[in-house]
Amino acid sequence: MAEKVTLVVFSGEMDKAMAAFNIAIGAASMGMEVSMFFTFWGLNIIKKNKGSIKSRGMMRKMLNFMNRGGSKRLPLSRFHMLGLGKWMMGRLMQDAKFPSVDELIATAKEAGVKFIACTNTMGVMGLSKEAFIPEVDSFGGVAAYLAEAKEGRVNLFV
Amino acid sequence: MKADATLDCIGLYCPMPIYNTAKKLKELKPGQVLEVLADDEGIKEDMPAWCRTTGNKLLGIEEENGEYKAYVRKAKKGV
Numbered sequence: 001m002a003e004k005v006t007l008v009v010f011s012g013e014m015d016k017a018m019a020a021f022n023i024a025i026g027a028a029s030m031g032m033e034v035s036m037f038f039t040f041w042g043l044n045i046i047k048k049n050k051g052s053i054k055s056r057g058m059m060r061k062m063l064n065f066m067n068r069g070g071s072k073r074l075p076l077s078r079f080h081m082l083g084l085g086k087w088m089m090g091r092l093m094q095d096a097k098f099p100s101v102d103e104l105i106a107t108a109k110e111a112g113v114k115f116i117a118c119t120n121t122m123g124v125m126g127l128s129k130e131a132f133i134p135e136v137d138s139f140g141g142v143a144a145y146l147a148e149a150k151e152g153r154v155n156l157f158v
Numbered sequence: 159m160k161a162d163a164t165l166d167c168i169g170l171y172c173p174m175p176i177y178n179t180a181k182k183l184k185e186l187k188p189g190q191v192l193e194v195l196a197d198d199e200g201i202k203e204d205m206p207a208w209c210r211t212t213g214n215k216l217l218g219i220e221e222e223n224g225e226y227k228a229y230v231r232k233a234k235k236g237v
Contacts, residue, residue, distance in 0.1 A: 026173035029180040030211045097169050111177065 002033040004152040008145065011158055012041030014074035014086065014101060020158040021104035027154065028111035036108070037145045038136075039118035042158075043125070044069030045101065046115060046132050055126030063125060071101040071133075109135050116140050159217060159229050161193035162186060168225065172200045176208045179230065183214065186232045191217065194228040201226050 005027040009020045020036065027034045038046050047053065047069035055064050079085035093100070099107065109115075115136045122128070122139070129139060138144070149155045165182045167175040175196045183192055194205065202219060205228045209216040217229040 022173050025177050029173060029177040030208055031180075096171065098171055099174070107174075107177065111180075 002031060003154075004148060005032045005034045005154045006145065006149045006152045006156070007034070007036045008155075008157045009036055009038045009042035009045065010040050011077065012044035012069065012074060013077040015077050015089075016158050017042075017045045017071075017074060017101055018104060020156075021101070021108050023156065024108050024113045025104065025111050028108070028113050032153075033114075034108075034112070035114040035116060035145075035148050037116045037118060037140075037148075040121050041067075043117060043121055043127065043132075044074060045071060046105075046117060046136055047071075047127075048131060048133055049073070053131050054128065057126060060126035064127070067125075071105060074101060105133070105135060114138075116144060159193070159220070159227075160191065161229060162190040164193040164195065167194055167196040167198075167201075169197065171198050172204060175201055176204050179205070179208065180212070183230065183232050188232050188234045190232050192230045192232065194226075194230065196226045196228065197224055199226075201228055205230070 007020050007024055024034045024036055044067065049070035049072050053064040053068065055061055076086045076089060117132055117136050117139050119139050119141055163182065163186060165178055167178055175194060175198060179194050186192055205219060206216050209230060213233045213235055215231040215233060217231055220227040
């Protein structure tokens with residue numbers, strides 16, 4: 001049986017997402033079975049880029065307006081500088097032909113990486129399944145993560 | 159070194175060279191040799207590590223003017 005690798009993706013920043021996808025793609029390339037659990041701010045990475053995020057209640061509507069998310073809207077964890085830093089980093093990465101978050105998502109899926117969205121955070125933030133990209137394989141909680149992590153040889157928190 | 163197929167990873171950064179190697183090797187038969195061209199120095203550590211983990215055999219890595227040629231022989235039970 002293939003060795004398992006799990007990643008908890010808690011952060012919603014572009015640079016951290018890239019690190020997580022790189023490890024996931026690398027592990028899958030090495031024949032490992034990889035699961036990525038997206039929770040809290042990490043859910044922003046797998047939100048749809050288009051359309052509005054529907055949620056009930058004024059506070060949740062406000063939260064989802066300010067915390068819109070989507071792979072193209074992720075800030076940098078440092079030097080974001082209201083988007084200027086991200087723009088510069090984006091240019092550098094483009095020049096270096098480094099894959100974008102969207103391309104990394106596509107490659108990870110092609111490599112067989114499983115995406116799991118955390119239902120707990122979805123509940124708190126009032127997010128429905130429709131808020132997420134179709135690449136998400138399943139929606140689960142901490143038990144789903146731990147059942148995988150227990151068998152995992154490499155378990156990371158990003 | 160003689161190879162049955164060549165994979166061009168020039169200009170690609172980690173993890174793409176090993177990802178592409180894993181993908182390309184699936185097309186080859188056991189015993190066949192894949193030549194991987196790369197210019198990311200990480201390949202010097204990554205390809206041996208990838209081969210150790212997947213069970214494929216690294217025949218060698220040649221370096222010339224900042225470009226690398228790695229030769230991988232597909233194992234019978236490799237990934």
